[in-house]
Amino acid sequence: MEWYALISAALFMLLALFATGLPIFLSFLTLNILGIYFLRGSFDGVMMVVSSMYNTGTSLSLAAIPLFIFLGEILFRSSAVNILFNGVDALVGNIRARLYAVSIMLSAVFGALSGSAMAVAAMMGASLLPEMRKRGYDRDLSMGTILAGSSLAPIIPPSVMAVVLGILSGVSISGLLIAGVLPGLLLAFAFFLYVVIRGWLNPSLAPVSQQTTLPWRERAVLLLRAVPFLLIIVTILGLILAGVATPTESAAMGCIVASIICAIFAKLDFKALIEAVRSTAMITGMIMVIMVSSVAFSQLLNMSGVTFELVDWVTGLDIPLVLMFIALMALPFVLCMFIDQIALMILLVPLYQPIVSALGFDPMWFWAIFLINMSVGGITPPFGYTLFALQGVANDVPIQAVYRSVLPFIVIFGLVVVVLALFPQIILFLPSFL
Template sequence: MEFEIGTLSIILIVGLLALISIGVPMGFASGFMGAVLVFLYIGEHALGILLSRYYSLVVTYSFLSVPLFIFMASLLERSNIARDLYDALNAWLRKTRGGVGVVTAIMATIMAAMSGIIGGEIVLLGLIALPQMLRLKYDQDMSIGIICASGSLGTMIPPSIVLIIYGLTTETSITMLFQEAIVPGLMISGLIITYILIRTRLQPHLAPISDEPALTLKEKMSYLPGLLPPIGIVIIVLGSIYSGMTGITEAAGMGVVATLIIIFARKELTWFLFKDALTRTFKASGTILTITFGATVLAGAYSLAGGPKYVAETILAYDLKPMYLIFMMQIMFLIMGAFMDWVGIVLLAMPVFLPIVLALGFDPIWFGILFCVNMQVSFLSPPFGPAAFYLKSVAPPHISLTDIFRGFAPFIVIQLIVLACVMFFPEAMTQNFHEFKPKP
């Protein structure tokens, strides 16, 4: 039985949504629909082509950086490096209104620059910062929002795994993506901190100042060694990339070695810690590989069937202004992000949208930054915002998922503001805006 490509597109969308809605994991749902498409439209012989496509992606040298960064994040979670970082920052800001919230945001920014992982960071902040804020009678909704929004910064701030997968999928420079993501990522962090400081001054009851005595300058200085290991790891990883000394994968390997050396020097390296970090790495990497397999099969089958060309021609036929089309894509990403994992979105959507972006004369690097800001929003977007479930796993029993989602609203607004800035003022947000000129 043969179907028109338009009919097949509708079947794929409806089928994929139906499978996800009944709880089928993203990797299996997309893989199944890809197999259905192969048999309906192309034929069994295409399965070999799709498998070779998947193989060529996962054996790409840069792909090795993904499990390495996950392993580094898992090691950091199990050591006391993050706790010492938190104590050092808190020592300097404990008598500032909203200081614990600011400490949480700064710590999250540094942690994001160390490993580029999201879930583990939210869990870590939930264990370290949330009890402290609740003990000091900080507003629960604001505390939850700070932790989840700040903990999601690994989406944007290099070495972001999202940027790496986007770069591999679209065959764009990961180093360039890292360079362009710094300003938007730090802007989100800065706006979160600004929001905390302004709101807690307008409504002091949201963040009471601790009754603990202020520390002397000497006491504050004694906490500074807690900042050295995290900053050292950031310099090793990002410094080696931006200086041109190494590529992404080598930098990830250096980060893992540096982390192991630091943990060993602190006498925290045990077989249990190492084994647990390795187990978590295998599980997380397996999840990514499963989703990658399913999404690659579906995207590859759809490409062989001529789907991207069909979608591009259909959209471009409306003769809308280029920025209107980019705006429509961002709306679609926001909707998809509320229901799907970001790995599936980048692997499924980019083969369809990127040809349109290039045909309109836009830079794929700039579009990648837009996508990553969008995925930052997706981590907080109900009903399936992953940040809420990460925090719920370590939050006190009285905090429900509804309570967690309720605290997200102002931080989603902050993320959307940055998304709008990157979209409409790229010359201020990126370094290479002059390199591309959108078609009128």
């Protein structure tokens, strides 16, 4: 069977298994076992799958995943949310579209602290969105800022998705984490600029009369209360950039610092800590079982010879590298609307990895943009997971309105990706210090 027929059959079978409601890890495991039987005519190669699952599950690099998840859980289960909200609110001050700017900045901060776009969208939708609507802010633009800000979570470190992508692609996890800092800040600034311009052009979107002005001394106090929480980000990024700790060690230190700061400045008690541990175990278990059950997929591709034939076919195409890059980015952008982000990475990275090498793309640059592409896929209609996380807490809002609210920010994402593609040093500058 030709390579394209094998890939098409594998993708069709995987999507069909997803459509049945079968858990992602069982879908990949079923595909691997059936693929081995098809290629070898027996189930003799199943032990190869078991060996791959064991080797992946015992990789020390995966230890960063539960630590980053635990870090986010600590912050969400203490009163850090309110403290950071008041601090960011005080920092923004009394500008038009103030709460839009607060929404973007706060989502970016919580994204950097937790690494979970869905968690940030749900938290902001439950806490900030009702206040924005109460003060007369436009509903759709309010939801759009929350979704856009939360989508920065997988990009700005610490990021669980960056850890998974680094393991799958073979790129330095530290480098991939650090590479997201400047693109994340650039996206946040672009979102901020957009809402300020919208508010200036259409004052009815953010009525000034309902904004609150605090004396500068009170604003300074609120801002100073939030400063200790920024030490968490500084600890993680500082240890990685200094080269004195791995991402796993940095994540562990981040958890320690977060626990101490939340215990002193917030309301982290023993009950909240136990709940954080329990939630971390459940989320980590889900991610780990997907990882160990799907990593053998790349071995299956190599066994079938599909990977080598695909690389030969791609490198033999007489088309410009620019068009090839666009095509490689367009596929995950579309598929991420329908498939879980981690599952899609596990599906595509083994196929992309040899192609990226053969075409001569800088791996750090390519995979960093790939990660951004995956992030925007999470907020892209019709099936972006983050959209449903927000709609779940704003259940009086129709899903069509949620779809409509995020469209301008998807366009901004696209424009920023073009800038990052044209100016690779925006991505590569910080990793060059490692």
